[in-house]
């Protein structure tokens with residue numbers, strides 16, 4: 142039987158604040174265990190949480206960028222469950238009134254609906270030893286925004302694209318480190334299968350998958366789960382509603398627990414945080430402060446730099462790459478297309494090969510790319526040589542012009558480039574060329590001077606003279 146996967150994603154985003162969501166403890170990553178705690182985030186009796194205003198502002202900023210409607214009324218609930226990393230035995234979260242709802246993220250051709258974006262506090266971290274477990278409460282009370290999609294995603298590839306697009310938007314907003322390794326961006330997914338051709342609302346049994354440590358892991362776990370569920374259904378079995386853990390090394394998911402339902406958590410309004418209202422003006426002021434987001438930036442790149450929409454989208458998908466491009470093109474607007482080709486070609490290829498997240502990690506600053514293009518455009522090096530030079534710059538961390546000079550590349554090792562420049566000189570100075578052909582020897586020296594000027598001193602006088610003489614005599618015949 143043929144099945145259609147139905148996939149939803151939940152992203153937990155750590156909001157970048159100096160202190161926790163309900164107390165003044167710092168949120169610095171990597172501090173010694175249990176060094177950033179206080180009676181509030183340890184859940185001692187009688188303490189009172191106070192909402193960090195910055196958390197609310199950052200949450201609204203993200204929700205607006207995802208085109209969500211903002212709930213003017215802010216209400217927190219207690220989500221009750223027992224776990225050793227949760228000292229209060231409840232998590233303060235939002236329930237029936239999330240901060241934002243009904244938004245969307247636009248992928249290449251489709252809109253992925255955002256069901257809700259809500260604020261909550263993080264739990265602690267368990268560190269498991271061989272015969273014991275330790276708990277670090279530094280993370281308890283770190284502010285999170287949970288971003289939940291509708292089950293709109295249709296494949297592992299689309300889930301991967303959604304995550305990359307979302308991360309791109311979040312980077313532009315500068316609200317989080319978005320660092321999966323530090324846990325500031327975490328992701329769970331749920332997937333079910335339905336028979337191909339069945340009604341849109343006839344969903345199969347949903348399985349949740351957790352412990353996904355990279356976007357690649359999300360795509361792999363989904364592909365595995367889709368195969369596993371199809372096999373269960375094909376064998377006449379039923380898919381159990383459960384939570385499964387992804388084991389990246391094994392490349393498989395394993396059953397963890399049966400799925401809990403909302404009523405298992407006994408949600409009730411947090412009595413220590415009084416509901417309050419956010420004014421329309423406050424929301425508007427956050428909206429006005431939103432930066433230019435990837436889509437708008439791509440449109441601007443098309444109109445300002447004359448790039449194709451596809452190139453513009455590729456350049457603006459990550460803020461780092463978009464900023465890099467604009468830093469390059471700022472003083473050289475005529476080179477817009479050439480710069481884009483290099484960034485999306487050689488630089489992107491290198492980033493892929495080295496598995497780099499951002500262009501800044503390449504150690505090839507905008508000035509270096511401009512230098513490299515200048516070397517090509519002035520005819521001093523060929524495209525092929527430029528690629529070699531680029532590789533050498535990455536290896537040594539040095540600048541192209543400096544390296545080219547040292548390696549003697551500026552002597553124009555590639556003869557065809559010099560010939561091309563010489564032909565152009567002859568064409569531009571046809572009188573001098575004619576003079577030489579009719580026997581005026583000193584006209585050659587004039588042309589040599591022109592060729593050296595054109596190649597900015599890169600061509601040696603001897604080579605220039607030799608090439609010009611050859612060309613002039615060739616044309617004479």
Ligand SMILES: [Zn+2]
Nearest residue numbers: 164166179182
């Ligand atoms: Zn605290």
